[in-house]
Amino acid sequence: MALKMRQCKSCNGVYFPVQADGTAYYHACAPIGMNPDGTPKERPNKRDENIQVDQFGRDVGIIANGAGAVDL
Amino acid sequence: MADELAPTLNRAPQVTFRYNDIQPPSSVYIGRDDKLVVVGYSSVANNGMEVNVRILTPDGEIRPSHFEFQFAGDRANHVTLFDLTEGFLLSLTVGTLAAPVLRGQMFGQIWLGRGVLPNVLVYHQLVDAYITSNLQVGWPPGVFESSLSGRGFVRHIVGTDPAAGVEISESCPFHTRWRLVGFNYTLVTSAVAGNRISQLFIDDGTNTGVRGLPAATQASSLTNSYQYGAFGAQPAVMGTLQIGILPPDVYVDYGGRIRTVTTALDAGDNYSAPVYCVEEWLVV
Numbered sequence: 001m002a003l004k005m006r007q008c009k010s011c012n013g014v015y016f017p018v019q020a021d022g023t024a025y026y027h028a029c030a031p032i033g034m035n036p037d038g039t040p041k042e043r044p045n046k047r048d049e050n051i052q053v054d055q056f057g058r059d060v061g062i063i064a065n066g067a068g069a070v071d072l
Numbered sequence: 073m074a075d076e077l078a079p080t081l082n083r084a085p086q087v088t089f090r091y092n093d094i095q096p097p098s099s100v101y102i103g104r105d106d107k108l109v110v111v112g113y114s115s116v117a118n119n120g121m122e123v124n125v126r127i128l129t130p131d132g133e134i135r136p137s138h139f140e141f142q143f144a145g146d147r148a149n150h151v152t153l154f155d156l157t158e159g160f161l162l163s164l165t166v167g168t169l170a171a172p173v174l175r176g177q178m179f180g181q182i183w184l185g186r187g188v189l190p191n192v193l194v195y196h197q198l199v200d201a202y203i204t205s206n207l208q209v210g211w212p213p214g215v216f217e218s219s220l221s222g223r224g225f226v227r228h229i230v231g232t233d234p235a236a237g238v239e240i241s242e243s244c245p246f247h248t249r250w251r252l253v254g255f256n257y258t259l260v261t262s263a264v265a266g267n268r269i270s271q272l273f274i275d276d277g278t279n280t281g282v283r284g285l286p287a288a289t290q291a292s293s294l295t296n297s298y299q300y301g302a303f304g305a306q307p308a309v310m311g312t313l314q315i316g317i318l319p320p321d322v323y324v325d326y327g328g329r330i331r332t333v334t335t336a337l338d339a340g341d342n343y344s345a346p347v348y349c350v351e352e353w354l355v356v
Binding site: 008011012013014015016018019020021022023024025026027028029030031032034039040048050051053056057058059 | 115116117144145146147148149150177190227228229230231232233234235238239240241243245246275278279326327329331333345
């Protein structure tokens with residue numbers, strides 16, 4: 001089965017949301033530089049597909065939708 | 073040798089066994105309110121665990137049962153309860169619903185408890201272990217391990233192909249620990265003059281604890297391949313291949329990132345999708 005690609009509308013990065021081994025891939029936009037204190041400067045409207053959980057450890061959705069993503 | 077064994081084979085046993093009123097060979101009695109608590113963590117989509125149990129009922133019948141629990145491969149914890157028959161627990165085995173599932177991809181916890189989700193009190197631990205499709209675990213004797221012990225799941229990941237002028241950044245997923253084995257990518261530089269230095273940073277989301285340096289700078293209008301790993305010594309650039317050196321056993325936990333930080337990166341420079349190899353554990 002051919003793997004489908006997805007494009008992040010925040011950073012325009014392209015990725016496979018499901019890898020060849022059947023494992024999910026969680027895209028998160030790259031930093032766009034450094035802050036004066038040396039920490040990473042994050043992209044405004046950053047998309048982060050890593051999951052958040054509630055107090056019982058249950059999946060309640062992704063961390064940040066950003067500008068969304070589109071299947072290619 | 074046969075002469076020495078023959079008398080042993082012919083001797084009468086010194087131990088006899090009862091045929092009536094035999095006590096159950098189990099220390100675990102399941103009451104009418106006890107439930108089987110099944111907790112699963114998985115990175116594999118469309119899969120789950122199957123649990124088989126045998127219970128010796130009070131009237132002497134051995135009753136087998138089969139339970140299936142399908143859950144998402146999102147690495148979060150998933151819990152379900154199954155009702156059990158009253159009696160002595162004789163045996164329990166745990167496997168996966170579908171193959172292949174390798175060590176490091178699915179962790180199961182099988183307990184006895186009481187209550188209603190999400191408020192369940194656990195009284196007896198039966199299995200805490202990685203569940204695979206080719207090796208069943210069970211009770212007795214029970215298998216108890218940390219999800220961070222032993223070897224993990226070795227996998228190759230194709231990361232995000234960034235747009236031009238954007239750095240590579242790969243994040244370690246929820247409930248996950250990685251040991252970075254190798255990180256491989258290509259950088260195509262634009263015609264804009266300047267020497268790029270494509271470094272590899274490993275951070276915890278904020279602070280950078282590990283920093284790898286390439287063998288050399290990369291000038292404009294070139295395509296270089298980069299391979300970062302624990303190579304020990306840094307060779308000179310070989311053609312267009314740059315070997316970057318990392319410490320051995322670089323670990324990345326959830327929230328951490330593996331990312332390039334490029335000196336003099338131009339808006340027209342273009343990174344490829346990274347391909348990297350990690351050993352992966354679920355963090356339970």
